[in-house]
Amino acid sequence: MKYIIETKNITKRFDDFTAVNSINLKVPKNSVYGLLGPNGAGKSTLISMLSTIKSPTEGTAIINGYDIIKEANDVRRSIGIVFQSRALDDILTGREHLEMHAALYGVPKDVREERIEEVLDLISLGKKTDEYTKNYSGGMKRRLEIGRGLIHHPKLLFLDEPTLGLDIQTRESIWEYIEELKDNNDITVLLTTHYLEEADNLCDEISIIDHGEIIKTGAPKELKSELKSDTITMTLDNPEKLLSLIKNKSAINNSLITGDELRLMVAKGENFLPEIISIANTNKLFINTIELKHPSLEEVFIKYTGRKITDGAKTAGGKR
Amino acid sequence: MTEIEGIYTIWLREAKRYIRYRSRIITAIFTPLLWLLVFGMGLGSAIRFGGTAGGYQQFIYPGIISQTILFTCISAGVGIIIDKQYGFLKEIMVAPLSRSSIIFGKALGISTGAIIQTIILLLLSFVVGVPMTPLIFIGSLLIAILIAIGMSGLGLLIASFLDSMEGFNLVMSFVVLPIFLLSGALFPVTGLPSWLEFIVYLDPLTYGVDALRNIIIGDSVLPLEINALVLIFFAILTIVLSAFIFTKKEQDLM
Structure with a gap:
């Protein structure tokens, strides 16, 4: 079994609104897999179906070798879930x-104590461990929920927007925690997020999901390099002159001059940079500053969906 | 085995919640005492009550115990909506446990709270001058358990049709109060107009009040076995029905 999740044309319709439209998703074992999409894209609905909370209108999925419809209880035992x-x-x-x-979750009594200590160690609640959770901070509540999802040693952990509404420090500590988790355990993590940096930092592979469909799948690094759009930004006294000297190079996709600034969209920025500098030098053009930027996942997202992730889904059906 | 442990786990959580909300226990004892002392004594002095030898206060004592169980169980049962709003219901519903076990565990947990209140009220029997023997105590508790399970089941059943606590007042006005007033907790059910008598016997709590009255002050309309049978039937019916509805409506509950 290579894949921990394999969906087969899984679909969920609410009245006349299709939240998830015939998705075929394959999640490799022991990876951190991200579902990236704006609010209302269908991520939570997909997770609800995979965790047997909602039943699909059509299609099904195999999780850890069990069918989510016919073997729901076996699926439930195989997964841990942290709700949005x-x-x-x-x-x-x-x-x-x-x-x-x-x-x-039927953890055998003789190992229960040990498991709880093990999780408590991991989520470090300190002396708050034996206090009511109403006294916990947002980050502690999150850590407790993640820790709870791990008690029964699930093969698959669902994290639905794990850092939504948390401050930056807490978010980073949760990221560290998830990293640690995947390094030290035989576990696959499927997380949904609409934070691009979260997907970029954590995921081995992501699927961009929009309007209930998967638009693009790949490792964040690959997706970014596929764009072929590094940006070189230079300031110099005579940008027009430099541009006229290099504009025939095949590496350049696009160029833009604003005042004394020259911006180039190029395929492999790091290879092209020395060439530009030597051309400028031989022509006695003095470059004041030069900057090379690789594309972020944001650009990947814009390319495949035609808009920014923060714009939300145009036909968002709200939270179900 | 796992199912039994699941029921136990859900019961334990419910019982812990009950004990930790201390204010709830205090109100739950204070209200029935008000009824007994103020209403019982006030009305008891105003009317010539020929129903029982001990007077009106003693007559309504079993009724007020039933009322306490009714109010506690229905409001706690409907309170599962709070679990839903806080999202905690999801955590329980996604566990590998049958929906029937969840409902049964929940009903047992709620009943535990009601039983604790019943014990306190039984121990306070001297307030209305009712003698308490171990036999009366145990007999009353057994009946109280039956009433409690049935009413918790009813509360859970109602909850499965409600979306928010907004509907709670509606439940109080249209379910809880009629059940209480029609049960004969405050008046004898003999010699009523026939239409009222008919409704009174449709009320499951009537049988609970009658059974408790039988045990506590030795005064009842129906034989104890009949009352007990009706209560057992009602308890099974509401639990099975809510388990069924919960399984059916599972998707909306999460």
């Missing part, structure tokens, strides 16, 4: 949440 919205009881302690989860 909070799912904690404010009047139970952190430890009690873990104990309860372990019992509900």
Whole structure:
């Protein structure tokens, strides 16, 4: 079994709105896989189906070798899930949440204590472990939820927008935590996000999802290099002169002059940079500053969806 | 085995919640005492009550115990909506556990709270001058457990049709109050106009009040076995029905 998730034309319709449209997704084992898309793209609905919360209108999926429709309980035992919205009881302690989860998922009694300690170690709640969760900070609640999802040693962990609404430091600590998790455990993480830097930093592979369909799949690095659009920005006294000398080079896709600034869109910026400088030198053109920028995932997203991720989905059906 | 442990786990959480909200326990004891002392004594002095030897206060004592169980169980059952709003219901619903076990565990947990209140009220029987023997105590508790499970099941059943706590007042006005007033908790159910008598016997709590009255003050309309049978039937019916609806509506609940 190479893939932990394999969906087969999975579809979810609400009345006349198609939230997920015939998606075929393959998630390799022991990877961190990202579903990237604007709000309302269908990410949460897809995760709800994969975690057996919602049943698909059409199609199905195989998770850890089990069918999500016919073998829902086996699927449930194979997965851990951290919902987008909070799912904690404010009047139970952190430890009690873990104990309860372990019992509900049938973790054998003799290893339960050990597992709980192991998770508590990982999520470092410190002395708040035995306090009610209503006294926890946003980051602690998140860590507890992630830790809880790990108690029964799932093969697959779903994280639905794990850092939504968290401040930058907390977000970074959650990222570190997820990194640690995948390095030290036999686990696959499927996360949804609409934070591009999150997908970029964490995921081995991503799928861009929009209007309920997968538009593009690949490793973030590959997707970015496929764009062939490094940007070289220079300031110099006579940008027109330099441009006229180099504009016939095949590496240049596009160029733009604003005042004393020359901007070039090129395929392999790092290879082209020395050439420009030597041309400028031989023609006695003095370059004041020069900067090379690789494309971000943002540009990848714009290329495949035609808009920025923060613009949201045009036909968003709201949260279901 | 896993199912039993699941039921136990859900029960445990519910019981912990009950004990930790101390203010709820205090109100739940204070309200019935108000009824017994103020209403019972006030009305008892105003009317010539020939129903029982002990007077009106003693007559409504079993009724007020039933009322406490009814209010506690229905409001806690409907309270599952709060779990839904806080998202905690998802965590339970996504566990590899049958929906029936979830409902049963929940109903047992809620009933535990109601039983704790019943015990306190039974221990306070001297307030209305009712003698309490171990036999009366245990018999009353058994009946109270049956009433509690049935009413928790009813609360959960109602909750499965509600989306938010906004509907709670509606439930109080259209379900809880009629069940309470029609149960004969406050008046004898004999000698009523026949249309009212008919409705009174449709009310499941009537059988609970009658059974408790039988055990506590030795005064009842129906035999204890009949009352107990109706209560058992009602408890099974509401639990099975809510488990069924929860399985059916599972998708909307998460």
